[in-house]
Amino acid sequence: MPPAVRDLHTLLPVQRVIVTGGAGFIGSNFVHHLVRHTDAQVTVLDKLTYAASRASLAGLPEDRVRLVVGDIADAALVEPLVAEHDTVVHYAAESHNDNSLADPSPFVHTNIVGTFTLLEAVRKAGVRFHHVSTDEVYGDLELDDPERFHEHTPYRPSSPYSATKAGSDHLVRAWVRSFGVQATLSNCSNNYGPWQHVEKFIPRQITEILEGRRPRLYGKGENVRDWIHTEDHSSAVLAIIERGRIGETYLIGADGEKNNLEVVRMILELTGRDAGDFEHVTDRAGHDLRYAIDSTKLRTELGWRPAYADFAAGLAQTVEWYTQHRDWWAPAKHATEAAYAAKGQ
Numbered sequence: 556m557p558p559a560v561r562d563l564h565t566l567l568p569v570q571r572v573i574v575t576g577g578a579g580f581i582g583s584n585f586v587h588h589l590v591r592h593t594d595a596q597v598t599v600l601d602k603l604t605y606a607a608s609r610a611s612l613a614g615l616p617e618d619r620v621r622l623v624v625g626d627i628a629d630a631a632l633v634e635p636l637v638a639e640h641d642t643v644v645h646y647a648a649e650s651h652n653d654n655s656l657a658d659p660s661p662f663v664h665t666n667i668v669g670t671f672t673l674l675e676a677v678r679k680a681g682v683r684f685h686h687v688s689t690d691e692v693y694g695d696l697e698l699d700d701p702e703r704f705h706e707h708t709p710y711r712p713s714s715p716y717s718a719t720k721a722g723s724d725h726l727v728r729a730w731v732r733s734f735g736v737q738a739t740l741s742n743c744s745n746n747y748g749p750w751q752h753v754e755k756f757i758p759r760q761i762t763e764i765l766e767g768r769r770p771r772l773y774g775k776g777e778n779v780r781d782w783i784h785t786e787d788h789s790s791a792v793l794a795i796i797e798r799g800r801i802g803e804t805y806l807i808g809a810d811g812e813k814n815n816l817e818v819v820r821m822i823l824e825l826t827g828r829d830a831g832d833f834e835h836v837t838d839r840a841g842h843d844l845r846y847a848i849d850s851t852k853l854r855t856e857l858g859w860r861p862a863y864a865d866f867a868a869g870l871a872q873t874v875e876w877y878t879q880h881r882d883w884w885a886p887a888k889h890a891t892e893a894a895y896a897a898k899g900q
Contacts, residue, residue: 569595569796571640575627575673576647577601580751581687581785583611585646588789590615598640600633601647602626602665610883611750627669630676637676642683642796645673648723650689651754652716653898659715666719667726674730677738684738685796686727690781690806691717692742695843698777703847704742706804713843724804731802739799741792743807744848747869748785749876753884754891756780757870760819761877762884763892764826771895774838776816779845783809784863784873791850794857808848809861821867825874837899 572589576582577599589595597620601607612622625632627647637643647669649655649662670686677684693704694711712718730736747757760770791807799805813821820830853859863869877884 569593569642569793571596571598572642572644573598573600573637573640575600575643575645575669576607578603578607578609578611578622579646580606580611580755581746581788582646583608583750584748584785585644585789585792586612586615586620588786588793590619592790592793595619597621598623598636600625600627600636604649605887606651606752606754608750608883628664628672630672633672634676634679637673637682638680640682642685643673643677644685644687644792644796645670646687648687648720650716651752652691652714653754655714655716655719659719662715662719666716667722670723670726674726674736674738678730678734678736681737683796684727684736685792686724686738686740687792688724688740688742689717689720690742690744690808690846690848691843692721692724693846696845696847698779698845700845703781703808703849704806705849706806706852728802737801739795739801740804741795741807742804742848743788743791744781744783744809744811744846746785746788747782748873749880750883751785752891753888754894756815757818757822757873758877758884759891760822761826761874762888764822764828765878765881766888770819770822770833771836772815772819772833773836773842775835776819777814777844778842779812779814779847780818781808781847782811782813782818782866782869783807783848783861784869787861787863790862791853791859794859795853798857800856805853805857806848806850807853808850809864809866810850811866812845812847813866818870821870822874825871 578601599622712721763770
């Protein structure tokens with residue numbers, strides 16, 4: 556029989572934590588959050604693919620944060636590293652939908668094989684595990700549907716990316732039930748904020764404008780995303796790690812539903828441009844219509860609240876960050892736009 560799974564709040568402060576994918580967008584923001592709000596020693600385990608950057612960790616104290624460059628699917632690296640820590644927070648993922656349509660294989664390797672490798676490592680070492688996932692595992696909602704995703708929404712992924720994330724979620728739940736792994740899960744809505752790669756929707760539009768070009772919008776721009784500032788995602792994940800119930804899933808959202816057209820117009824206005832100064836491009840294959848998160852369980856059970864409840868304020872802060880940090884995003888901009896241009900986007 557597998558070990559009994561705890562059903563009580565863990566109340567465990569992190570002390571020695573691995574953050575996988577901690578040089579990527581939401582992972583690096585979580586590392587910064589840990590440094591500000593805890594006394595934890597942090598090991599970042601990151602493969603340093605194109606979507607990650609050492610610069611995202613710049614300025615963090617060297618006596619508290621170290622970077623280990625490696626693949627989460629490499630058991631020979633992962634197992635001894637995990638054994639030195641008390642907590643693993645698993646952000647590492649291939650996450651760009653367009654790339655998953657062009658070549659799904661890296662998504663299977665990282666999102667499924669990598670998660671399996673980590674689960675085996677934490678199982679052997681008896682280490683606490685938190686798995687960070689996405690609302691895209693639930694598929695999409697109709698634009699006029701009053702429903703939102705919740706913890707019991709059936710899975711219905713629609714892209715290689717979301718399918719591999721769904722698979723990784725199922726692995727975590729199976730390892731909790733079968734082997735007693737001390738794990739929690741979270742599924743979050745679309746993040747925005749500092750250190751996000753320029754291939755993603757919001758930073759792409761901001762940086763296009765900053766370089767004097769017109770932003771581009773898929774289709775009619777009616778697709779709706781439920782936006783959350785990455786700082787709010789970080790605070791929610793930390794709350795789950797410290798107070799969440801083992802084996803439970805928590806959905807993270809900040810009631811930030813906006814369609815893509817609204818977001819582009821807001822960015823244009825924040826940068827002093829006319830709200831209609833954008834171009835329409837052919838819609839993406841399999842483009843999900845709407846995501847919306849019901850985070851009632853997280854708020855009522857753990858007392859979490861978003862600091863950036865006002866999307867407009869969070870977006871203004873994000874525009875300002877990209878305006879001031881051209882040296883961070885400019886090196887990747889040309890290649891990103893070349894790749895989009897090759898696809899007519």
